[in-house]
Amino acid sequence: MxxxxxxxxxxxxxxxxxxxxxxxxxxxxxxxxxxxxxxxxPKFYTRKEAAEILHVTLPTLARITKDGLLISKRVGSRILYEADAIDEAVKKQVVFKYRRA
Missing domain, CATH: 1.20.5 (Single alpha-helices involved in coiled-coils or other helix-helix interfaces)
Structure with missing residues (x-):
């Protein structure tokens, strides 16, 4: 050097x-x-966006909401889902399987 x-x-x-x-x-x-x-x-997702993120159909998303696994908020005629709740469901790897009524 x-x-x-x-x-x-x-x-x-x-x-x-x-x-x-x-x-x-x-x-x-x-x-x-x-x-x-x-x-x-806070960030919110529409029904369609939430269904895409969770890889479920809209009827399955409606059932998940009805069962209380995800909480939705109604703003006028729109139904919105909080990003935090969806992120937590994805992190926990909650499985939302289709079931026959």
């Missing part, structure tokens, strides 16, 4: 020593803003 190689390495270490705290601060601030934005407005 020559003298210039050592100078380059030392310069890189010095620069990274200054930049690393700045990068960490930026990451923290962006993370806080993203979390705050996602917590402010």
């Amino acid at each position: 020559g003298k210039s190689d050592i100078n380059v390495t030392q310069t890189q270490q010095i620069v990274m020593g200054f930049i690393s705290p700045i990068i960490d601060e930026i990451v923290d601030r962006v993370s806080e803003r993203v979390l705050a934005a996602s917590k402010k407005e």
